[in-house]
Amino acid sequence: MSVALFGGTFNPVHIGHLRIAIELAELLQVDSLRMVPCALPPHRQSPSVSAEHRLSMLRAGIANHNKLVADDIELRREGPSYTIDTLRAVRQQIGPDRPLYLCIGLDVLATLDTWRDWQQLTDFCHLIISSRPGCQLPTTGALAEWVKKHRCDDLQQLKLLSTGKLHLCDLTMLAVSSTSIRDKVKRGEAIDYLTPAAVVNYIQQHHLYE
Ligand code: ATP
Numbered sequence: 001m002s003v004a005l006f007g008g009t010f011n012p013v014h015i016g017h018l019r020i021a022i023e024l025a026e027l028l029q030v031d032s033l034r035m036v037p038c039a040l041p042p043h044r045q046s047p048s049v050s051a052e053h054r055l056s057m058l059r060a061g062i063a064n065h066n067k068l069v070a071d072d073i074e075l076r077r078e079g080p081s082y083t084i085d086t087l088r089a090v091r092q093q094i095g096p097d098r099p100l101y102l103c104i105g106l107d108v109l110a111t112l113d114t115w116r117d118w119q120q121l122t123d124f125c126h127l128i129i130s131s132r133p134g135c136q137l138p139t140t141g142a143l144a145e146w147v148k149k150h151r152c153d154d155l156q157q158l159k160l161l162s163t164g165k166l167h168l169c170d171l172t173m174l175a176v177s178s179t180s181i182r183d184k185v186k187r188g189e190a191i192d193y194l195t196p197a198a199v200v201n202y203i204q205q206h207h208l209y210e
Contacts (some may be wrong), residue, residue, distance in 0.1 A: 001031040002099035002159070003090065004128070005071070007083065009178065010037045010054050012203060013061040014195040016176040018068070020130055023171045024103050025067040027155070028128065033103075034071035035062065038081035048182070049208050051075045060198035084117045087124035099162050100125040106135035106168075113143040122150050126158055127166040133173055185209035 006021050017035070025033040037054050055072055062068040073089060074081040083102065090100060102125045104112075109129050112118050121127065127150070138144040152158045152165035176194050184191050186209055191200055203209060 002028065002101065003094055004028050004030045004033045004101040004103055005036050005086070005090065005125075006033055006103040007036040007038055007074075007081075007086075010035070010058050011049060011178050012054065012057045012181060012195055012199055012208070014176045014178060014181055014199075015193070016174040018061060018196070019172050019174055020103075020105075021062075021068050022065075024101075024128065024130070027169060027171075028101055029159075030067075030101070032069045033067055034069050036071045036074055036086065039074045039077065039079075053202075053206060053208060057195075057199045057202050060202050061196045063198060082116045084115070084120060084124070087121065091124045097162055099159060101128050102126070103128045103130065105130050106132045106137070109143075109147075110135065110138060113141075113146075119146060122164050122166065125163055126161070129166065129168045130171045131168065131173070137168075182209045 004024060006017075006024060008017060010017065013035070021033050021035060035058055037051065037058055039051050055070060055075060058070045062070060073086055077085065087100070087102065094100065102121065104127065106129055109127075112121075115121070137147060147166060150164065150166040152167055155167055155169075158165045158167055181191050181194055184194075185203060191203070
């Protein structure tokens with residue numbers, strides 16, 4: 001069976017992430033979709049709450065969902081989380097033949113050329129890019145060339161290969177972000193229904209984002 005990874009800060013996880021994750025698992029027909037919280041995002045300010053809290057909220061948010069799995073592979077590693085290292089490790093776990101998908105948003109693709117060894121990502125996996133409102137594919141430069149070279153619109157063809165392609169898909173984009181949830185908590189506003197009830201409870205119990 002194939003494996004899909006969906007990385008993020010998940011600070012906290014919300015229904016936008018979860019809806020996308022479920023749709024990706026269905027689209028790619030994977031046994032499980034691994035949601036991978038990053039430890040120290042190399043391109044972002046360090047998250048305001050600990051990795052342990054973010055992982056616990058993720059686990060609480062996906063509890064009882066049989067397709068979604070929280071994978072702490074990047075939290076168990078020392079130092080910054082480079083995706084290429086995660087892909088190498090997962091590829092080693094699953095062997096060379098099974099398709100491996102790395103799922104990212106179009107907003108993330110825009111800065112892919114700042115990632116370590118970004119041009120080698122497709123040596124280990126396919127990239128699945130979900131569109132996001134207000135985000136466009138790069139049109140000039142090395143990243144645009146790279147996208148053109150690897151792009152494959154036929155998902156069935158891509159599923160026959162284990163690595164090497166990039167596929168764009170339109171999934172349900174809910175207008176929720178972790179930033180908006182953190183801001184609401186800070187202002188003392190309700191966050192119900194923006195994230196699962198178990199995550200709302202966790203945030204309240206641990207006084208996060210206040
Ligand atoms: P923040 O507001 O802190 O920047 P975020 O809500 O964008 O966080 P991340 O954990 O940074 O969440 O995102 C992880 C992945 O989820 C990224 O690939 C991003 O494109 C995608 N994503 C985030 N929010 C949504 C959403 N509402 N719908 C679809 N995809 C989303």
